[in-house]
Amino acid sequence: MAIRVTIFDDNKRLLDSLSVLIDGTPGYQIAGIYTDCSDLQTKIKKSQPDVILMDIEMPGINGIEAVKIVKKEFPRINVLMQTAFENDENVFNAICAGASGYILKSTAPSKILEYIVEVYQGGSPMSPSVARKVLGFLFKPIEANTSNKKTEEYNLTIREKEVLTCLVNGLSYKMIADHCGITYETVRSHMKNIYEKLHVASMTEAVAKAINQKIVP
Amino acid sequence: MAIRVTIFDDNKRLLDSLSVLIDGTPGYQIAGIYTDCSDLQTKIKKSQPDVILMDIEMPGINGIEAVKIVKKEFPRINVLMQTAFENDENVFNAICAGASGYILKSTAPSKILEYIVEVYQGGSPMSPSVARKVLGFLFKPIEANTSNKKTEEYNLTIREKEVLTCLVNGLSYKMIADHCGITYETVRSHMKNIYEKLHVASMTEAVAKAINQKIVP
DNA sequence: TAAGACTTCACCTAATTTGGGGAGAAGCTT
DNA sequence: AAGCTTCTCCCCAAATTAGGTGAAGTCTTA
Numbered sequence: 001m002a003i004r005v006t007i008f009d010d011n012k013r014l015l016d017s018l019s020v021l022i023d024g025t026p027g028y029q030i031a032g033i034y035t036d037c038s039d040l041q042t043k044i045k046k047s048q049p050d051v052i053l054m055d056i057e058m059p060g061i062n063g064i065e066a067v068k069i070v071k072k073e074f075p076r077i078n079v080l081m082q083t084a085f086e087n088d089e090n091v092f093n094a095i096c097a098g099a100s101g102y103i104l105k106s107t108a109p110s111k112i113l114e115y116i117v118e119v120y121q122g123g124s125p126m127s128p129s130v131a132r133k134v135l136g137f138l139f140k141p142i143e144a145n146t147s148n149k150k151t152e153e154y155n156l157t158i159r160e161k162e163v164l165t166c167l168v169n170g171l172s173y174k175m176i177a178d179h180c181g182i183t184y185e186t187v188r189s190h191m192k193n194i195y196e197k198l199h200v201a202s203m204t205e206a207v208a209k210a211i212n213q214k215i216v217p
Numbered sequence: 218m219a220i221r222v223t224i225f226d227d228n229k230r231l232l233d234s235l236s237v238l239i240d241g242t243p244g245y246q247i248a249g250i251y252t253d254c255s256d257l258q259t260k261i262k263k264s265q266p267d268v269i270l271m272d273i274e275m276p277g278i279n280g281i282e283a284v285k286i287v288k289k290e291f292p293r294i295n296v297l298m299q300t301a302f303e304n305d306e307n308v309f310n311a312i313c314a315g316a317s318g319y320i321l322k323s324t325a326p327s328k329i330l331e332y333i334v335e336v337y338q339g340g341s342p343m344s345p346s347v348a349r350k351v352l353g354f355l356f357k358p359i360e361a362n363t364s365n366k367k368t369e370e371y372n373l374t375i376r377e378k379e380v381l382t383c384l385v386n387g388l389s390y391k392m393i394a395d396h397c398g399i400t401y402e403t404v405r406s407h408m409k410n411i412y413e414k415l416h417v418a419s420m421t422e423a424v425a426k427a428i429n430q431k432i433v434p
Numbered sequence: 435t436a437a438g439a440c441t442t443c444a445c446c447t448a449a450t451t452t453g454g455g456g457a458g459a460a461g462c463t464t
Numbered sequence: 465a466a467g468c469t470t471c472t473c474c475c476c477a478a479a480t481t482a483g484g485t486g487a488a489g490t491c492t493t494a
Contacts, residue, residue, distance in 0.1 A: 095352060101345070115345075123345025124352050128318070128332075131341035131348060135312060157470060170422030172450070185473050192453080193470095202480090203451075205387035207424045374440060389480070402443050409483080410440095419450090420481075435494100442489075451480065456473100463468075 002029035003120045006049035008066065010035050010058045018053065021109050028113065037061035040069050049077060051120050056083040056090055064093045071098035078119045091133050101125040154197045154215065163190045165216045168207050219246035220337045223266035225283065227252045227275045235270065238326050245330065254278035257286050266294060268337050273300040273307055281310045288315035295336045308350050318342040371414045371432065380407045382433045385424050
C-alpha cells in the first residue's frame with residue numbers, strides 16, 4: 001500500500017512539483033495538497049495522510065504551530081518539516097513541536113522521497129546540517145530547553161536565598177544561624193519573609209518549593 | 218582534491234569492501250585502513266585523513282574512546298561512527314565523545330559515500346533511526362544523561378511512601394493523619410521509621426532527599 | 435506455627451518551629 | 465531629607481516535631 005502524503009506549502013509551484021513527484025512515484029500517493037493551515041483538522045481528516053510534509057513559512061498558521069496541532073490531534077501522523085531557512089530557532093522549535101524530521105528545500109527530489117519513507121517508518125531524517133544543529137542543542141545549557149516554565153523569581157534577597165539553601169540542606173534554624181553568623185532571631189525573621197514571598201507556611205513547603213522551582217542551586 | 222578517508226574497523230572483509238568502494242570512487246581516497254586503534258595518534262598522523270570512518274565495536278580501544286582521543290588531538294578531523302547496533306547508550310556516548318555522524322552498518326554503500334562528504338562539509342549525517350534517538354535525548358529527563366546515580370531504594374513501605382509524599386506536599390503530621398485516615402501517633406511512628414531508613418533527622422531533610430532522589434513521584 | 439514485616443496506636447519529655455508583635459542601623463532612591 | 469528595602473535583633477505564646485519506649489493486630493513466609 002502506498003504511503004499517503006499530505007503537503008502544506010504556500011508556494012504553489014513547489015506544491016505542484018512535489019505532488020507530481022510523489023504521485024508519480026510508485027509506493028507514494030498524494031493524500032492532499034493545501035496552501036495554508038486554516039481548518040487544519042478538517043483537511044487532515046479528509047485527506048487521511050500517513051505523513052505530512054509541512055512548510056514552516058506559511059501565512060496564517062505557520063508550520064510550527066501546525067505541527068503542534070497535528071501532534072496533539074493526530075499523534076500517530078509523522079510530520080516532515082521543510083524549510084528554506086535553517087536558523088537555530090526554527091529547527092529547535094520544530095523539533096520541540098513534535099516534528100519527526102527536518103529537511104531543507106534545497107534537498108534533492110529523490111532525497112525527499114527517501115525522507116518521506118523514513119519518516120513513515122518512524123525515523124527522524126534530517127539534513128546533515130540540521131542534525132549538526134540538533135547535536136548542538138544537546139550540549140547547550142539544557143535549562144534553555146526543558147524549562148519553558150519561567151522560574152519565578154519571588155524576589156528573594158541574597159540573604160533569604162542563603163537561608164533557604166541552608167534549609168534545603170537540612171539545617172535547623174539554630175544551625176543556619178551558626179552557618180550564616182547571625183542570630184537565631186534573625187534567621188526567624190528571614191524565614192518569615194521567605195514564607196511570605198513563597199506563599200508557604202512551613203519548612204517542608206518551603207523546601208519542596210525551593211527544589212521544585214529550582215530557586216536554590 | 219579528493220576527500221581522504223581513514224577507516225578503523227576490525228572486520229577485515231568490511232574494511233576491504235569499504236576501501237574498494239571509497240578508493241574506487243572519484244573524489245574519494247583512502248588515506249589509511251586499520252583494524253584497531255592502537256597507536257591511534259601515529260596512524261592518524263601518518264594517514265592525514267579529512268574524515269575518519271570509525272567502527273564502535275573494536276578490540277582494545279573501542280570506537281567511543283578513539284573518538285575522544287581524535288577530537289582531543291585532531292579536533293579538525295570529523296568522525297563518522299559506524300556500528301552494527303544502535304542502542305541508546307552507544308549513540309549517546311558517541312555523540313558526547315564528539316562524533317559528527319552516526320550511521321548503521323546496514324547503510325547502503327552509496328549512502329556511505331554521501332555521508333562521508335556531508336561529514337567532510339561539517340554536517341552531521343545520521344541514520345534516521347539514530348536521529349530519532351538523538352531527538353529523544355533532547356526531551357528525556359536530563360538527569361538520566363548527566364547523572365548515573367541510581368535512585369536508591371531505601372526499602373520504604375507503601376504507607377511510608379504515602380506519608381512521605383504528603384510531607385513533600387507540605388502537610389503537617391495532623392494533616393497527614395487526616396489525609397491517610399490514621400492517628401497522629403501513627404504518622405509519628407511512620408515518620409520515625411522513614412527518618413531511620415533515609416538517614417535523616419528532620420522533615421526538611423526528608424523532603425529534600427525525597428525530591429532529589431526521586432523517592433516520591 | 436513461629437519469626438518477621440507492616441501497620442496501627444499510646445504516653446512522656448525535650449526541642450524546634452510558627453505567628454504575632456516591635457525596633458534599630460545601613461544603604462539606596464527620589 | 466523622607467521613603468524604601470535589607471539585614472539585623474528581641475520577646476511572648478502557641479503549635480508542631482523529635483526521641484524514646486512499648487505494644488497489639490494482621491499478614492506473609494520459612
